Amino acid sequence: MKLNINIEDLKFDEKGLVPAIVVDAITKRVLTLAYMNRESLQISLEKELTCFWSRSRQQLWLKGETSGNVQHIVSITADCDKDALVVMVEPEGPACHLGTTSCFENVIAESDERHEFSYAGLMKLIEGRKTEKKEGSYTTYLFEKGLDKILKKVGEECTEVIIAGKADDKKETVYEIADLAYHVMVLMIQMGISLEDIHKELASRHVIDHKVKQEKMTK
Numbered sequence: 282m283k284l285n286i287n288i289e290d291l292k293f294d295e296k297g298l299v300p301a302i303v304v305d306a307i308t309k310r311v312l313t314l315a316y317m318n319r320e321s322l323q324i325s326l327e328k329e330l331t332c333f334w335s336r337s338r339q340q341l342w343l344k345g346e347t348s349g350n351v352q353h354i355v356s357i358t359a360d361c362d363k364d365a366l367v368v369m370v371e372p373e374g375p376a377c378h379l380g381t382t383s384c385f386e387n388v389i390a391e392s393d394e395r396h397e398f399s400y401a402g403l404m405k406l407i408e409g410r411k412t413e414k415k416e417g418s419y420t421t422y423l424f425e426k427g428l429d430k431i432l433k434k435v436g437e438e439c440t441e442v443i444i445a446g447k448a449d450d451k452k453e454t455v456y457e458i459a460d461l462a463y464h465v466m467v468l469m470i471q472m473g474i475s476l477e478d479i480h481k482e483l484a485s486r487h488v489i490d491h492k493v494k495q496e497k498m499t500k
Contacts, residue, residue, distance in 0.1 A: 282326050282354070288319055292364040298334060299366055303376065306355040306369040307480045308401040312376035313384040315342075317366065322357075329354045331368060350374030400466075400476055407463075408470050423467050431471055434464045 293299050298316040305312055315333040317325065321341055324332040328343075331352040335342040345351030352370035359366055377384040410420035423431050438461035445454040469475070 282329050284326065286359060286363075288322055290363060291322075291359060291366075292362065293318065294364070298336075299364060301331075301333065301366040301368050303331060303352065303368045303370055306371050307477055308399065310383055310399070310401070311385055312352075312370070312372060312382070325354060325357070325368075331370060345373065348374065350376070352376070403463075404466055404470065404476060407466055411470055420467060423464075424471065428471055431464065431468050435461070435468055438464050 291299055297318045299318075299322075301315050301317045303312045303315060304310065315331075316336060317332070318334045321332040321334045324341070324343070331344040331354060333342045333344065334340075350373060352368075352372045355369040355371060357366055357368050375382050377386070407420055410418050411424045414421045414425070423434065438457065441457040442454065442461050445457045469479075
């Protein structure tokens, strides 16, 4: 793993610790808040797996060593004061010892006017309309009609995007792209395709593209 900042440039507290906010690199969801000391950070960099310092047990803690729920590190970023870290990871299994995806599951308050949105949340909602059919739901209707109906709608929405784009109508194109994205997500659920599957495919193409650029530059 490429190191851009010397570990000694970080500001550890009086106990030799720095807080590490662990975030899912795909969903961008905060998974947990843990602490690292110099040794655990060095191990994390070497193994490219999260390793923390357990304040309760007073020992190093390699995440997933016993449970198998390891976290593959994508990047580690320090804040402006260099006294806190954000660790982007690709997790294998839940982050919380309670078996939940994230340690942050207890919602204290929510705005009546502003609502949090995520593609992962929308996928979960769409999946719910398939597993727990809701009367009057358009999404449930699509699943009941099956793959051919879903594919037909994807095709129709593709056409609508092309028409709006050809008219150079930004607002309408945004609207139609949103419709297309929704129907594609319905197709994904129908076929058992996850956001992670798409993420991995796009990431692999990025790596290939990067290698091609490097090869061209060396010729």
